[in-house]
Amino acid sequence: MIRVVATGTFDILHPGHLYYLEESRNLGDELVVIVARDTNVKHKPRPILPEDQRLRVVRALRPVDQALLGDLHDMFRPIEDLRPDIITLGFNQHFDEEHLRQRLRERGLDADVVRIPGYPGSLASSSKIIERILNTRAPPGPPGEE
Numbered sequence: 041m042i043r044v045v046a047t048g049t050f051d052i053l054h055p056g057h058l059y060y061l062e063e064s065r066n067l068g069d070e071l072v073v074i075v076a077r078d079t080n081v082k083h084k085p086r087p088i089l090p091e092d093q094r095l096r097v098v099r100a101l102r103p104v105d106q107a108l109l110g111d112l113h114d115m116f117r118p119i120e121d122l123r124p125d126i127i128t129l130g131f132n133q134h135f136d137e138e139h140l141r142q143r144l145r146e147r148g149l150d151a152d153v154v155r156i157p158g159y160p161g162s163l164a165s166s167s168k169i170i171e172r173i174l175n176t177r178a179p180p181g182p183p184g185e186e
């Protein structure tokens with residue numbers, strides 16, 4: 041039984057998320073997804089959707105066997121509980137594979153780390169979708185300010 045763990049914010053879902061989760065699931069027999077806590081998303085603007093809502097939707101996706109919210113303070117805590125064989129990183133996750141492997145070893149965890157490539161598409165990105173909404177649906181400014 042090969043357990044795979046995938047992680048991410050999953051704010052506004054798009055086919056890039058599905059591709060990442062499907063490819064992660066294909067590496068093993070079971071996929072568990074750790075959804076980032078609202079307060080831990082600091083490397084970009086805070087998510088639009090609250091963590092419970094992000095979790096609920098990720099949990100319902102076909103490739104996902106189990107989904108949970110991450111720890112508030114220690115990202116290795118859920119990994120210690122889940123003991124995955126493989127941890128997948130998405131194409132744009134800012135972790136260095138070798139550094140992450142090392143930190144896992146230091147915690148007595150021997151999961152392999154696998155990078156999943158990107159899925160093409162100009163709107164396969166939560167931030168690009170938000171940008172498009174702002175550009176196409178934002179209320180017009182006061183008259184004369186076009």
Ligand SMILES: Cc1cc2nc3c(=O)[nH]c(=O)nc-3n(C[C@H](O)[C@H](O)[C@H](O)COP(=O)(O)O)c2cc1C
Nearest residue numbers: 047048049050074075076077080110111114115133
């Ligand atoms: C191995 C691993 C474990 C993680 N565990 C947690 C966690 O317990 N809590 C959390 O809030 N974020 C955790 N994260 C971080 C997020 O799920 C996410 O990867 C990070 O916010 C960057 O995500 P983004 O690609 O969605 O922007 C973990 C990331 C990795 C790689």
Ligand SMILES: Nc1ncnc2c1ncn2[C@@H]1O[C@H](COP(=O)(O)OP(=O)(O)OP(=O)(O)O)[C@@H](O)[C@H]1O
Nearest residue numbers: 048049050056060130131132158159164165166167
């Ligand atoms: N186009 C894509 N192709 C493959 N994987 C993706 C794609 N977009 C996101 N992912 C992966 O899905 C997981 C969750 O991504 P995240 O929630 O950060 O979405 P995002 O669209 O990359 O967000 P943002 O645009 O705000 O950076 C990460 O592992 C990420 O690498």
